[in-house]
Amino acid sequence: MAESLPYLSGSEIRDKFLKFYESKQHKILPSASLISEDPTVILTIAGMLPFKPIFLGQQKAPQPRATTSQKCIRTNDIENVGRTARHHTFFEMLGNFSFGDYFKEQAIEWAWELSTQVYQLPPERIVVSVFQDDNEAFAIWRDKIGIPAHRIQRLGEEDNYWTMGATGPCGPCSELYYDFHPELGDENIDLEDDSRFIEFYNLVFMQYNQDAERNRTPLENKNIDTGLGLERMAQILQQVPNNYETDLIFPIIKTAAEIAGIDYSKADEKTKTSLKVIGDHVRSVVHMIADGISASNVGRGYILRRLIRRVVRHGRLIGIDGNFINKVAETAITLSESAYPAIREREEFIKNQLQSEESQFLKTLERGEKLLAEIINRVGTFRAMRSESFRETSLQRISGVDAFKLYDTYGFPLELTQEIAEEQGLTVDVEGFEVEMKKQRGRGRDSHETIDLTVQGSIDKLAEHIHPTEFSGYTELQATAKIEAVLVEGKTVETAEVGTEIQLILDSTPFYAESGGQIGDKGYLSGDNLLIRITDVQKESGFFVHYGKIVPQSGSLRDRGTVKVGDTVNATIDRASRRRVQANHTATHLLQAALKKIVDDSVSQAGSLVECDRLRFDFNSPRALTPDEVKQVEKLVNTWISEAHEADVNIMPIEEAKAKGATAMFGEKYGDEVRVIDFSGVSMELCGGTHVHNTAEIGAFKIISETGISSGVRRIEAVAGAAILDYLEVRDKVVKELSDKFKVKPEEVSERVNNLQAELKATQKELEVIKQELAVAKSDGLLSQAETVGDFKLLVANMGEMDAKSLQSAGERLQQKLGESAVVLASIPRGGKVILVAAFSQKVIKEKKLQAGKFIGGIAKICGGGGGGRPNLAQAGGRDASKLEEALETAKKQLIEGLS
CATH class of the missing domain: 3.30.980.10 (Threonyl-trna Synthetase; Chain A, domain 2)
Structure with missing residues (x-):
């Protein structure tokens, strides 16, 4: 009966949802920014997140009912994007919310009305789930809505019970699933079979408060929090096999495919996966940049940069060379501008940042290719130098750590690393790679992928019985205030003694709390036999938290000040500051x-x-x-x-x-x-x-x-x-010191410094000439020490304290004078680090298959270093000078074997 479903575009689905709930007296609110105000997450990851302070009782609801289409970003399952039918980094969550107004019966009735009458889903294709102990919800679905009992699944706490964290508001859920294959019958319904069922609507009945011992008591005001996935409903109503082929994403995929010269319908699964990743990620980055996020190496900026790099990398995988992301971004902007006008308004800025990041990353990819070449050379050198102490398998593969570094830092896909390695007769430690990947996923989830409402601990609990702080600091620099709470090491206490580091919450304060880039005020709180030095003020969930230390008012330890809840204090800010x-x-x-x-x-x-x-x-x-x-x-x-x-x-x-x-x-x-x-x-x-x-x-x-x-x-x-x-x-002091030192007037300092720089540069050039002449003289004296090995000359020597440039010149000159030869020179200049140079003639390279870069890199490892270069001339370095003699002996031995 799928043919009876009405086709609705993504925009129509969104619009019908919002207008339906507006007709039910809900106020339509705009989507919150992807930059979350919540301190426990760095991005908006759920439709309810902007309303969290209301659910916690920290803010009063501006209206009893609300409905939104909320932009969300999640990256905890980023590796599943493109591989499954419904994993995304960017998605829209349609939601309706009740703040102490209606509850279960109306939420269920309206969800059913929306699904079957507005979206016209056939009732016989909808299966619902309820929490196993929620008899009330079960009865509403069965008796009020009329769903047969066998199509109402009772599920456990893991699936159908929602909590904000270890403590706080919580409650059972009821979920609506669409059945793609009703012909399979109602026996043994398995809602985890995502090839048959798709969860499209989740209703959370927030009716309890959970304490630290997991005791649950009824809330005075019960709330409703729901979420309907826009992309999932689009898949259902547009009757496509996955979310990516809906009109919300597929036009982006089509643009990328055209750039790559690919027919999506004929592409293999690997290519389709890359196209889906591009389609999903481009939506994400366009909205993130439009909301004011800039690419960086930390926090949400790192997430943005990582997503952009994944787009570029998957573009390379499907054969796109050079810049392309802005062409795809234009399609994403066009798709989003009607619902989110700021996207088009910020178009130039979005494209400038995307182009900059893409160009920079393409250069990074080139560096990654060079690093991979070095890794392959290193592995090849180890294999050539293997001994009984090494296992053959470890010598023929690239380590998981190296493969992951290529992937994470340089954007090299594992498959590309494997392909290039295979050409060199090497394999990749995939298990080791997966270990590193798992570590990164764990770090990602720990940092920003869960809504944890217990982070603020004691502060959140205070919301139950005290009001947010009233700020008077725009007009007052001093005020009388009452101490509402005292905290020591983050825990609430009734009193605190002199010398204690404390945090205080007042009923009102003239102290500005750090916000908008402006630091918090400093100053004092004073009272009878009490003085508290305030060093910082932070704002947490509407409360101004004053950080300070109790000090003796008179400076004497016998005046032992004590602060307690309920005390009245004079709050005075540091006016000069x-x-x-x-x-x-x-x-x-x-x-x-x-x-x-x-x-x-x-x-x-x-x-x-x-x-x-x-x-x-x-x-x-x-x-x-x-x-x-x-x-x-x-x-x-x-x-x-x-x-x-x-x-x-x-x-x-x-x-x-x-x-x-x-x-x-x-x-x-x-x-x-x-x-x-x-x-x-x-x-x-x-x-x-x-x-x-x-x-x-x-x-x-x-x-x-x-x-x-x-x-x-x-x-x-x-x-x-x-x-x-x-x-x-400070500047004047520096200028005076320079004037005295150079014995010139302040206005002549710059000219004097320029003259000294010119003199230094000339002296350095003279020194370089002298060093080169010394290197030539010293190297010419070594010609008689060259040995004959077959048809070649061989010279291995330590040049003392010669610098790197001179050593390379000496090696090149000696090789040219010796003719068909192999020359290895070493030195330990001031600083103690080893420098090694190898210079090989063309006949050595072609007939004996020896390359200076690979050879000297392996020798340098004996001294705890590495390096490489061209087949005919290369330089390496090492940290352990005590191993130099051993390294030179090894070099000579290997060259005698290689040239014989």
Whole structure:
């Protein structure tokens, strides 16, 4: 009966879901950013994640019912992408949520109505599962919905019970499955048979709270959390064999296939897998970059870089040479722009970063090919030098560690390594490779692939009985506050004594908590016989956590201060520190505005750090700034400072702020109302930080450096306000010391340094000439020591402390003078490391099959090193100089055997 299913596009499926629940009084909310605000994960990995503070009771629900289509990224099963029908890194989770409003019966009834009436799935093709002890859900499905009891499966806790973590809200699940083969009958239904069944809708009934002993008590307010996989429903309604061949992904695959000159319908499974990986990963990277993620070697930036490299690598596997990713990305952008307009708005930036990463990685792949060649040479050398102590099998294969390094660092697929190794008569330790792969998967899961709500521990538990901290620091620098909680080493306590490192939560505070790149305030909390030095303030789940230490108020140990819950204290921030931070923070706003005017209007913030003594501003740019641009930016910021622009601070709806042209940090999550900082039209940004009242308060601004920190991301470090005096004091001290040392005026230091550099360069050239002449003289004296082996001359010698360049020149000269010959020279220059050089004539190479690069690399290993080079001339090095004599003896012995 599959023919009766209505065809719906992915966009229609999404739209019908949201409109259906809107008709049920749910508010449609936009997808949250892929950059998760939750401290336990680095990417948004589930549709419920943006609502976690509401489920925990830390925030009040803005409305009782909500529905979303949430972008998600998961990479814990990345190796299954393309190999199974339904594994993805990027996917959309359609969800409907109730925050203490409706519960099981309505959630089940609406899920059934949506599935059978809106999507028109035949009821006889739907099988449901419930938690084994959830008789209530079972009865609703059987009696209210009318599903036969034998098509309702009771499953255990592992399959059908959902928990947020070791503690917290939890509850049973009910899942809806679509049956692709109802003709197989209802006997012995196995929902794990994914060739027959696909789970498409999961209903979580959040009705209990679990404590540390796994005791579960009913929640006062029960919640509903559901998830329907957009890609899975598309597979069902579009009647295709897997998610990849739906209209959500297949156009991307088709574009990649056309570039490679491949007919997807006729391709083998290996090729199809690579095309599916490209289709999936390109969706991921386009959305990640659009949400403000930049490729790097850490965190979410590393995930982005890894996905881009997998796209490039699989492109190579199907025969695509050179850059291609932007052509495929264009298709992904076109598919997504109607639901996510920001994708098209950020098109140029997305493509610039993709092109930069792809070009950089193609060069990396070339380096990987060179590394593989070195590994093969090394293995071949060991095999040639094998002895009874080595096993033959280990000598004929590339280690799993090397294969994984090629895969993980250079993007070399295992299959490609195996193919090249086979051509050289070698194998690859696949088991060792899998061990390394398993380690990496474990690291990936540990770092970001689970929702762990116990990480904040005591802080989360406090949400049950105290309110989030009220911040008064925009207008007050000192205030009276009540201590709501005391923590020592992360655990709540009632009291703490003098000398203790503590964390405090107050009912209200003037202390700014670290956020948006601005560091937390410093200062003091004081009371009767009590003084607490505050060194940092962090924000955790709505609470301002003050980090500090109890000190004796009078400085005497007899004044033993004690702090306890309920105490009233005077909270006083360090005003001088706050003023410095404010100056630097406002300077970052002016800096961004200046970069947009001088460099490119598309410049956007990628990160920042605002401290007392400096500021750091990271921004997206495909190129470095010219020295003239840096000067212009600095000059413009100082002009705005001198013009004394007043700060206008307003709270307004986010849509109004955007309409006025306020700049938002891409990827940052904002509420319905935002705080806007406007400096008289010079700069207008959404920002929760503290700022000067007038730009003139900054005083001055100085750029210290402009550098690249990752592909497509630049960094400016600068100082502003009082910090400039500290900076100038250090610079002035250095200039004075140089003036005294060179006995010149400060303004003549630069010229003196240039003259000294010129003199040094000339002296170095003279020294090089002398060294070369000495090397020639020394080498010519060795000609008489050459031995005759058959038709060849052989010379192995230690040249003492000769440097590498001279040693290579000597080896090349001696070989040429000796004619058909093999020359091996060694030296230990100052520093203690061994240098080895081999120079072989063409006849040695062709007739005796000896190559200088392979040969000298093997000899260098005796000295704990390695190296290589061309067949006729090569250089290697070693760390253990005590083994040099043994290495030279081995070289001579092997060459006598090889030349005989």
